[in-house]
Amino acid sequence: MAGGQSRIELLQGTLDVIILQTLRWGPQHGFGVAQMIRARSSDTLQVDTGSLYPALHRLERAKLVEAKWDRSGKGQRVRVYRLTAAGRKRLVAERTKWERMTQAIAGILNPPITEGES
Amino acid sequence: MRWPWQRRAREMALTEELQSHLEMAIEQRIQRGESPAAARDNALREFGNVTHVAEVTREMWGAVWIERLHQDLRFAVRSLWRSPTFTIVASLTLALGIGVNTAMFAVVHGVLLRPLPFADSDRLFVPSYAMPPFGATPRMFDDHYVQLAKDTSIFEGVAAYGTSTRTITGVGDPLRVSASRVADHFFSLLGARPQVGRLFEETDAAGDDGTAIILSDAFWRGRFNANPSVVGTSIVLEGVSRTVVGVMPASFDFPAATDVWQPWRVVANPKENVSFIPVIGRLKPGLTDEQAAQMFSAYASHLPIDVGPPRQGLVPALTPLKTVLVGNVRTPLLIFSGAIGFVLLIACANVANLLLMRVATRDREMAVRAALGAGRWRLVRQLLTETLALTTLGSVAGIAVALTTLRLLSVLAPANMLPRADGIRIDPWTLAFTMGLAIVTAIVCGAIPALHASEHRLRASLAAGARTVTGGRQRLRSLLVGGEIALALVLLTGAGLLVRSFDRMRSVDLGFDPHSTLVVTVDLPAARYATAADMREFDARVLANLNAIPGVESAGVINWAPFGNGGVSSSLFPDDGRKFAGYSVGALSVSPGYFRAMGIHLERGRAFTDDDRANGARVAILSHSVAEKFWPGENPIGKRITSSEKPDPSDWLTVVGVVNDVVQAAGLVRRTGPASRVTSSPAPANYVPLTQTNVPFFLRRVAFVVRRHEDAPSAPIAVATTHILREADPNLALETVASMSDILGRTTAEPRFQSRMLLTFSLAALLLAMIGVYGVLSYNLSQRQQEIGVRIALGATPGEIARMVMRGTTSLVVPGIIVGLGASLALTRVLGRFLFQITATDPTTFAFVVVVLAVVALAAAAIPARRAARIDPSVLTRATG
Numbered sequence: 001m002a003g004g005q006s007r008i009e010l011l012q013g014t015l016d017v018i019i020l021q022t023l024r025w026g027p028q029h030g031f032g033v034a035q036m037i038r039a040r041s042s043d044t045l046q047v048d049t050g051s052l053y054p055a056l057h058r059l060e061r062a063k064l065v066e067a068k069w070d071r072s073g074k075g076q077r078v079r080v081y082r083l084t085a086a087g088r089k090r091l092v093a094e095r096t097k098w099e100r101m102t103q104a105i106a107g108i109l110n111p112p113i114t115e116g117e118s
Numbered sequence: 119m120r121w122p123w124q125r126r127a128r129e130m131a132l133t134e135e136l137q138s139h140l141e142m143a144i145e146q147r148i149q150r151g152e153s154p155a156a157a158r159d160n161a162l163r164e165f166g167n168v169t170h171v172a173e174v175t176r177e178m179w180g181a182v183w184i185e186r187l188h189q190d191l192r193f194a195v196r197s198l199w200r201s202p203t204f205t206i207v208a209s210l211t212l213a214l215g216i217g218v219n220t221a222m223f224a225v226v227h228g229v230l231l232r233p234l235p236f237a238d239s240d241r242l243f244v245p246s247y248a249m250p251p252f253g254a255t256p257r258m259f260d261d262h263y264v265q266l267a268k269d270t271s272i273f274e275g276v277a278a279y280g281t282s283t284r285t286i287t288g289v290g291d292p293l294r295v296s297a298s299r300v301a302d303h304f305f306s307l308l309g310a311r312p313q314v315g316r317l318f319e320e321t322d323a324a325g326d327d328g329t330a331i332i333l334s335d336a337f338w339r340g341r342f343n344a345n346p347s348v349v350g351t352s353i354v355l356e357g358v359s360r361t362v363v364g365v366m367p368a369s370f371d372f373p374a375a376t377d378v379w380q381p382w383r384v385v386a387n388p389k390e391n392v393s394f395i396p397v398i399g400r401l402k403p404g405l406t407d408e409q410a411a412q413m414f415s416a417y418a419s420h421l422p423i424d425v426g427p428p429r430q431g432l433v434p435a436l437t438p439l440k441t442v443l444v445g446n447v448r449t450p451l452l453i454f455s456g457a458i459g460f461v462l463l464i465a466c467a468n469v470a471n472l473l474l475m476r477v478a479t480r481d482r483e484m485a486v487r488a489a490l491g492a493g494r495w496r497l498v499r500q501l502l503t504e505t506l507a508l509t510t511l512g513s514v515a516g517i518a519v520a521l522t523t524l525r526l527l528s529v530l531a532p533a534n535m536l537p538r539a540d541g542i543r544i545d546p547w548t549l550a551f552t553m554g555l556a557i558v559t560a561i562v563c564g565a566i567p568a569l570h571a572s573e574h575r576l577r578a579s580l581a582a583g584a585r586t587v588t589g590g591r592q593r594l595r596s597l598l599v600g601g602e603i604a605l606a607l608v609l610l611t612g613a614g615l616l617v618r619s620f621d622r623m624r625s626v627d628l629g630f631d632p633h634s635t636l637v638v639t640v641d642l643p644a645a646r647y648a649t650a651a652d653m654r655e656f657d658a659r660v661l662a663n664l665n666a667i668p669g670v671e672s673a674g675v676i677n678w679a680p681f682g683n684g685g686v687s688s689s690l691f692p693d694d695g696r697k698f699a700g701y702s703v704g705a706l707s708v709s710p711g712y713f714r715a716m717g718i719h720l721e722r723g724r725a726f727t728d729d730d731r732a733n734g735a736r737v738a739i740l741s742h743s744v745a746e747k748f749w750p751g752e753n754p755i756g757k758r759i760t761s762s763e764k765p766d767p768s769d770w771l772t773v774v775g776v777v778n779d780v781v782q783a784a785g786l787v788r789r790t791g792p793a794s795r796v797t798s799s800p801a802p803a804n805y806v807p808l809t810q811t812n813v814p815f816f817l818r819r820v821a822f823v824v825r826r827h828e829d830a831p832s833a834p835i836a837v838a839t840t841h842i843l844r845e846a847d848p849n850l851a852l853e854t855v856a857s858m859s860d861i862l863g864r865t866t867a868e869p870r871f872q873s874r875m876l877l878t879f880s881l882a883a884l885l886l887a888m889i890g891v892y893g894v895l896s897y898n899l900s901q902r903q904q905e906i907g908v909r910i911a912l913g914a915t916p917g918e919i920a921r922m923v924m925r926g927t928t929s930l931v932v933p934g935i936i937v938g939l940g941a942s943l944a945l946t947r948v949l950g951r952f953l954f955q956i957t958a959t960d961p962t963t964f965a966f967v968v969v970v971l972a973v974v975a976l977a978a979a980a981i982p983a984r985r986a987a988r989i990d991p992s993v994l995t996r997a998t999g
Binding site: 029030031034048049050053054056057058061069072074076077078079 | 131134139167172177178
């Protein structure tokens with residue numbers, strides 16, 4: 001286990017968006033979701049299973065994802081999550097929000113020094 | 119929500135899911151080259167505590183909303199607990215509003231909504247001719263009933279019934295019972311079964327007087343101690359011995375309050391006499407209500423009406439039995455429900471106002487909660503939960519209020535005002551209604567404050583916006599108070615109209631003088647008084663004794679006393695051969711002293727005397743309007759009249775006098791002019807001497823009228839009268855031993871009760887509305903203390919400040935009054951049917967109510983206004999500056 005320091009714990013609301021985003025690439029089981037998040041963030045984001053599974057089940061309950069049992073390549077029974085139409089919609093909305101917020105925060109943290117710069 | 123076993127399955131699935139995760143992680147590590155043991159250890163470490171993960175995941179399934187509701191509720195209870203005054207005032211207001219509404223629902227449900235206790239009761243209909251406007255059951259002619267019973271195209275069966283009061287003798291004191299005579303298949307038509315013995319059979323009915331008898335459950339328990347071997351016992355009813363054949367169960371009470379049922383076979387003889395009898399019928403299977411109504415109309419229009427007395431203007435109608443049973447109270451009950459609903463609305467407006475003020479003081483709390491990330495919907499929900507906790511508290515107390523109200527109602531309401539009153543109780547239906555009401559009330563009261571409070575979040579950061587929000591709430595509060603005033607005005611107008619109508623009803627000129635008169639009614643049974651002579655002899659004997667009581671000014675006897683039960687009218691013709699189609703007048707037999715005893719004024723000619731003997735010249739006294747109709751402007755004395763269409767010489771009566779018209783019957787209510795106006799008016803009548811009345815039917819039921827001297831005490835005379843009648847025949851049951859004023863009071867008991875009820879509601883509404891005015895003004899002024907202080911410092915006099923406050927009040931009250939007037943004009947029309955001699959838009963009532971409301975509103979405003987005028991500017995500027 002390396003680089004524990006550089007990993008960031010995720011805020012709850014953010015995790016939901018990230019999971020939704022991850023599922024956009026196709027149905028995935030919980031382990032796969034965790035692997036993908038880690039891989040796509042270049043190992044920066046650490047997803048605790050104690051956050052991941054509650055989030056998946058919460059999203060399922062909110063009907064943003066749906067789950068069904070499937071067989072993995074090795075014939076193991078796995079629970080696979082898939083984005084629903086509502087989940088897709090929510091993802092678009094959350095991403096817009098996220099972009100506006102990051103812009104705003106960036107604006108505060110990196111104030112333009114001279115006019116015309118952005 | 120999930121069932122426990124479903125949950126167990128889900129838990130096992132979750133374990134499997136987490137297990138698969140772990141195994142995949144181990145697999146991955148092994149593929150990367152770790153040893154199986156190390157891979158397992160590392161994967162487990164990375165995974166964390168499996169039990170904990172499972173636990174936090176499980177929390178996501180179950181009922182998140184229940185979790186939140188629980189949280190909200192706890193918070194609500196804490197927050198209500200912290201402000202006990204608010205909680206008590208608001209929940210008491212709601213308890214009153216919800217309580218009386220619950221009571222009203224119990225009444226409406228018990229009387230109107232509950233199905234009738236008969237098999238397939240929605241197939242039971244009452245075929246009749248025209249629905250009388252009030253009271254009486256719709257009826258049809260006996261000869262038509264006999265025809266209808268033979269025809270099976272519309273009804274599976276029809277059964278006639280009728281109720282009268284009869285005397286049971288033989289055991290103890292003579293007892294008056296309610297006896298219903300019913301066609302033999304009456305019970306089977308209703309799907310009823312006896313609890314003991316049998317029902318009537320065809321052989322039981324023999325014309326008017328079969329000897330079988332069926333007892334009601336109450337009578338069986340009261341008189342026979344619920345003895346099951348009662349069947350076969352004899353009962354002496356109206357002097358005739360009858361045999362008990364069965365007992366009905368307690369659930370069977372139709373016609374209402376019947377003690378005993380007698381079999382009845384209707385034998386119609388239209389050439390001699392037609393009577394108007396109530397009939398029920400069960401529709402043939404397969405017929406819809408509409409089809410049946412059409413078929414009955416068509417059928418009835420072909421029934422003979424040319425035999426017997428004139429029968430014009432008949433409108434056949436097929437009415438559901440339930441409508442007949444509760445039709446008369448339907449509209450009043452719905453009006454009362456509406457009125458009580460208004461009271462609840464006003465209470466809601468007050469609570470909403472309180473909540474708005476409370477929200478204003480919680481701005482900071484809301485802002486903090488919003489800052490901590492509570493969404494707007496979440497804040498709204500929190501506030502609504504708080505209101506729901508409040509209304510729940512209110513409805514629990516409200517059930518106690520409802521129970522009290524129902525008990526009061528049963529004491530205060532005139533007896534027998536409500537049919538099916540035994541079904542009025544707080545049952546699961548009522549409780550469900552109360553629960554629903556609590557939720558609706560919470561939404562009505564809480565929605566506006568909650569939405570407003572949460573709005574704060576959007577503007578919390580804008581310091582300047584805060585004032586705008588407050589201004590918005592101010593407008594809202596004024597709006598709520600305006601609405602309260604409008605609602606109160608509607609109720610007050612309704613009550614005002616009923617009170618005025620009742621007043622008119624009481625001041626009606628009855629045509630007789632009800633003061634200082636005592637009335638005793640008796641029925642003379644045919645078994646012991648077979649002939650007219652027997653009965654006349656009894657009357658004369660009693661009258662002689664009554665006249666001898668010290669203090670009695672005059673005693674008389676009449677067969678159908680005013681405001682008694684029943685009466686007979688017949689056609690009447692003058693001797694010149696003119697016919698007045700459809701004109702019929704009351705046919706009354708009286709003793710010579712009757713007019714004086716009743717205080718009826720003799721306008722012309724003479725009263726009857728003892729010289730008008732049975733074998734003497736036949737004479738009559740007409741009431742004013744009959745004389746006017748037959749001989750307008752002429753002297754009718756000496757003219758001759760007859761009630762027979764083809765008179766024999768002996769059928770002619772000579773008019774010897776004219777008396778004023780008398781209001782004869784409470785039930786004699788006639789619609790005149792616009793359909794909504796009802797008047798009970800003096801009726802035309804033809805009086806003949808008792809001594810010249812030979813038909814026993816006309817003498818069976820007589821009322822003795824005793825007038826005492828103004829200064830004579832009433833009690834000893836009443837005692838003496840009772841004593842004399844008991845002496846004359848100990849087997850007679852005395853009915854209505856009462857002063858005429860009391861009898862009149864009874865007939866106006868219902869309108870009096872109605873007007874009092876509505877008056878109570880409207881005063882409650884007025885009070886609540888005034889509390890609203892007071893609350894809003896006080897709060898307004900407390901917010902404006904500084905402004906007022908500055909005004910006073912700048913030289914405004916207390917008078918000017920008070921005037922300013924009053925102007926504010928006017929702007930609060932006047933729009934409310936205008937809206938209320940409009941609503942009243944639209945709504946009081948429903949009262950039209952219950953108003954006597956005034957219209958539903960009576961300008962006097964409207965003006966009076968507006969003045970009352972304005973004065974009371976200004977009075978409510980006066981206290982805060984005075985307080986404002988006394989503000990000491992120096993204190994204020996220091997305190998707030």
